[in-house]
Amino acid sequence: MRLLLLWLAAFTLTAPALAETTQEIVNKAPNGLAQTPPMGWNSWNRFACSVNEKIIRDTADAMIASGMRDAGYQYVVIDDCWHGPRDANGFITADPQKFPSGIKALADYVHARGLKFGIYSDAGRFTCGGRPGSQGHEYQDALSYARWGVDYLKYDWCNTGDRNAQEAYALMADALHQTGRPIVFSMCEWGTAKPWLWAKNVGNLWRTTGDIWDSFSAKDKAHDWAHPMLENVDSNEPLWPHAGPGHWNDPDMLEVGNGGMTIAEYRSHFSLWAMMAAPLIAGNDIARMDAATRSILLNKEVIAVDQDALGVQGRRVSQAGGQEVWVKPLSGGAKAVLLFNRGDQPATILASADEVWRKKAKVRDLWAHRDLRWSGSLKAIVEPHGVAMFTVTPL
């Protein structure tokens, strides 16, 4: 009965909501979610359109067996290609071959394991994978998601024609809000309309770049829309003033464990995402990951930097050749410091007291997992494409 009322309300509310100006919708209170960057897993980077309900169930189980849930990974998100057609009343259905048990049963399975459940749609008529999009069905789709128990929506930007991004995302944010269910809203319009300037109260995270490509720095000619990891770093880094609790810059999902980078490069990828307070959405086959991948995704000391309650995005404070020093302020006056070597040779990288801290401090090496003495600066020989990462806590 409650759902029926919600459903009627959704339709009655459509007209007045549309009459509101975009600015009025945008100025509504934020939903209060994602006070730290969202953590979880998404099917796209590893499975693309070959996703199905068994993969999602196996992943949910593996999140527990591997310790990922206990390390903070929470959302299990199905990306594109779960959709079937719309039914006679316009409601979206699941692909009957790939998801024969339906989305509600899958959400229940995920919830029963103490995890949260996410799904994907698109602001255009069709998704990037050619499935039905939500344009013209925003309130109806939001209602379906709420009925199924969806906790997270990734909302893409393919096939949107001349739609205005601010209007389209505000409309779906309002539709989610009207359901009364707390749903994290992940905006995926690739930074085209500069969402960091206007989306603080619309989405909880917004993509700042095109799709990540599983490579350190090499571009793949066959995938010219996609960017090697470092390109996304360089696009996302300058946007640090716009991130904060409830609204994060998103340089795309993790590729750790997918095979296109070395262990050192994946460690850098993960460390840079943590320094940038980026969402940590794993994108590998976690039911079959090796020990090296596990040791990266489950590095709780690096995760703690990403999840620090202060919610300030770190940034590059110095750069010389391929050697960089990054600093991220943490709660309690501490700082995370990253020494990053982009070069092809080992390099000695130094963070000076001016860049880090002048007084007495406790230093922790987050990859070697040991305490060090603070000697007024931080110095390490860093392997090619690798990092050394520390926290410096004033005594």
Ligand code: GLA
């Ligand atoms: C876009 C998004 C990706 C993924 C695919 C799905 O490219 O940026 O993250 O969701 O669509 O088709």
